[in-house]
Amino acid sequence: MSHLFAFLLSVAGFTALAGATNRQQRDLFGRTLRSATTRMLRLVGIAALLGALGILVAQHGWGLGLVMFSGHTSLAAGIVVCALIGYGRTRGRGLRPR
Template identity: 55%
Template sequence: MMHALAFTLCLIGFAALALATRRQQHDVIGRSLPRGPVRGLRIVGTIALLLALGWLVARQGFGLGLVMFSGHTTMAAAVVYGALIARVRMAGRTARRR
């Protein structure tokens, strides 16, 4: 349960931070978002990562909590990065078929 919650928070955090960038906004939704929603995505991403860090450190102690946080953030970043790559490739295939 502890790992699932921490990983989910990291995944939400990195997904929000990725969608706060203009390039990913264009790739995913086709346009840039206004400043307000971008700021909100950055805040949500930061808070989610800090909550995951706090949760792991509180449950496992400072040393092991930081190591676990490093692992969870690495896995979550890889999943988000892979999903963004897959999204762009799928969109490219769809465009070529038309």
């Protein structure tokens, strides 16, 4: 159960951090968000990733917990990136040569 919760926190954290970037804000919302909202997204993203780290380290110790955290965050980041690419392509804003 700790793996699932840590993974979901990692996905939520990377989603919030991606939403805090100006490029993703323009792609997703058509405009950039207020600086307070961007700051809050960054804090939520960092807190979610630290929460996932805390869960894994508490359950499995520092050695194995850090390794598991690395795996969870790698997979979560890959899923978020692929979702953003897929969203951009379905919205007609895919990667185009300039």
